[in-house]
Amino acid sequence: MKYKKTNAMRELDKATINYTVLCYPVDEHNLAADYVAQKIQQPLEIVFKTLAILNEKKELIIACIPGDQELDLKKLAKVAKNKKVEMLELKELLNQTGYVRGGCSPLAIKKRHSTFMQQTALNFPEIVVSAGQRGLQIKLNPQDLINYLHIQVADIIQ
Template sequence: MNKTNAIRILEAHKIEFDFAEYEVDENDLSGESVAEKIGASYEEVFKTLVAKGDKTGYCVFCIPVNYELDLKKAAKVSGNKSVELIKVKDLFPLTGYVRGGCSPIGMKKQYPTFIDETSQLFDRIFISAGVRGIQIHLNPNDLKNLLNAEFADLI
C-alpha cells in the first residue's frame, strides 16, 4: 500500500491506527457503500465535508455517512451566520483531495474542524485515508487532538 499524507501524519505523531481497504466503485462513492464494504456500521464511518462560512471562511465537518450536515448547527458551532457546502469542483484545489477520498488529515491547509459528537460513542471511527479505497480506523479523541478540532452536534 502506498502511504497517504494522512497515514504519514498519523505515524509522525505516533497515533495508533489501522486501516481497511476496499474496492472502489466509481458509480457508487457513497459512504454507506464504503461502510458495507469494510463491514462497519454507518454510524462509525465518518465522511469529511468542506463548507464555507459567511464570516470565518472554510471549515471542515466530519459526520456519520448516513446523515446530512445540519447547516444551521454547523454555522452556529463555527461562528458563522450561514455556511454552505463547497462545490465538488472546488474540493481538490482547496484540500488536495477528491470526492470519495477526502480526509480531514493532511489537507493543503488546516481549516477549523468539527467532528460530530456521536463519534465519542465509539472507541474507534473510520475516516478516509485521503484516497478512495482506504479508510483509517482510529480513536476519535486522537483525531480531535491531532486536528485541534471540536466535538459538536452537527446532525
C-alpha cells in the first residue's frame, strides 16, 4: 500500500530512529485499537494508543498505553505531579495536537508536552504507535521512542 510520509515519520527520520510503517484500511466507524491490531496483524498489547489529557492548569499531557488497557487518571495525575487530570474533549483534539481521533501520535505534536508511557512497553522489543494519520502505524523500539521524546515510564493503567 502506498502512503505519504507523515510528520511523525519525518521526525523519526531526522533523529535516525529505525521504524517500520504498517498500513491498514480505515473504518470510520471503528477506530478502536483492537481493530487496528487485527488489521496490521500485531498483538493488541503492543499496539499503543495515544491519549490527550489536561491537567488542572489546562496543560496538555500525552499518555501512551496498550490498546487492551484503560488509562487510570488518578495514577497518571500522581506520576505527573498533578492534583487532577481529565481527558481532553474530542472537539479540542485537533486544535491542541494537530491530530484527529484515530490518528493521534506521540510524535510531531504541535509542541512538546509531558509524555507518559505504560511501563509494559519495556517488555517488548517493538511496539506500535500511530504514525499521525488514520490507516498508518509505526513499529519501533520502545526505548528509542522513550529516549527521543523524554517519556516518563510508569504504571498508568487500571
